[in-house]
Amino acid sequence: GAVVSQHPSWVICKSGTSVKIECRSLDFQATTMFWYRQFPKQSLMLMATSNEGSKATYEQGVEKDKFLINHASLTLSTLTVTSAHPEDSSFYICSASSTGWDTEAFFGQGTRLTVV
Amino acid sequence: AQKVTQAQTEISVVEKEDVTLDCVYETRDTTYYLFWYKQPPSGELVFLIRRNSFDEQNEISGRYSWNFQKSTSSFNFTITASQVVDSAVYFCALIGAGGTSYGKLTFGQGTILTVHP
Numbered sequence: 001g002a003v004v005s006q007h008p009s010w011v012i013c014k015s016g017t018s019v020k021i022e023c024r025s026l027d028f029q030a031t032t033m034f035w036y037r038q039f040p041k042q043s044l045m046l047m048a049t050s051n052e053g054s055k056a057t058y059e060q061g062v063e064k065d066k067f068l069i070n071h072a073s074l075t076l077s078t079l080t081v082t083s084a085h086p087e088d089s090s091f092y093i094c095s096a097s098s099t100g101w102d103t104e105a106f107f108g109q110g111t112r113l114t115v116v
Numbered sequence: 117a118q119k120v121t122q123a124q125t126e127i128s129v130v131e132k133e134d135v136t137l138d139c140v141y142e143t144r145d146t147t148y149y150l151f152w153y154k155q156p157p158s159g160e161l162v163f164l165i166r167r168n169s170f171d172e173q174n175e176i177s178g179r180y181s182w183n184f185q186k187s188t189s190s191f192n193f194t195i196t197a198s199q200v201v202d203s204a205v206y207f208c209a210l211i212g213a214g215g216t217s218y219g220k221l222t223f224g225q226g227t228i229l230t231v232h233p
Binding site for chain 1: 151153158159160161163166207211220221222223224225226228
């Protein structure tokens with residue numbers, strides 16, 4: 001299957017700072033990327049959908065000013081958690097797919113964010 | 117709206133036992149895909165299977181098998197002769213073709229499987 005690389009795998013940051021997470025499709029062009037959040041022992045919840053060159057579409061209840069998503073190229077999407085707080089501590093995982101709604105989405109390795 | 121329900125929160129078995137993980141879904145789309153993913157303690161999601169809504173054939177891959185019953189909106193996953201390495205969280209998921217659900221994976225709550233030696 002195709003490879004999606006997510007970086008960093010884990011990050012610890014101080015409250016009030018911003019953290020950027022990168023999601024790269026290494027061997028295919030990802031027209032659509034998705035960002036999920038997973039709290040401990042819970043399911044993955046979709047945060048937003050980003051299409052290359054356009055603004056991200058956020059799910060209900062997700063603060064777009066707090067979770068900034070940029071999908072500037074067909075191989076890279078970034079999620080920036082701005083002014084992070086301890087309640088933002090979570091596992092963030094991205095997925096990428098090429099054209100077509102039913103295309104299998106390939107997942108990154110995930111990023112464990114801890115805000116202290 | 118789409119919904120995926122995995123009623124079993126946790127399952128504990130002894131090695132070599134067979135175990136079935138249940139998945140029931142809801143969608144208004146006539147065309148959709150169903151998935152199973154494995155999430156080991158490291159956190160990454162491991163793709164196991166994708167099945168489209170028009171293919172109700174059961175599938176077997178090694179010790180894994182899947183039973184898709186469209187009439188009951190279920191897509192159950194069976195592990196035969198379980199092993200300790202099968203211990204993980206398993207997610208059932210759905211992608212639909214229609215409306216606001218277009219292209220989005222909806223996940224079930226996950227089932228924590230623990231296989232004891």
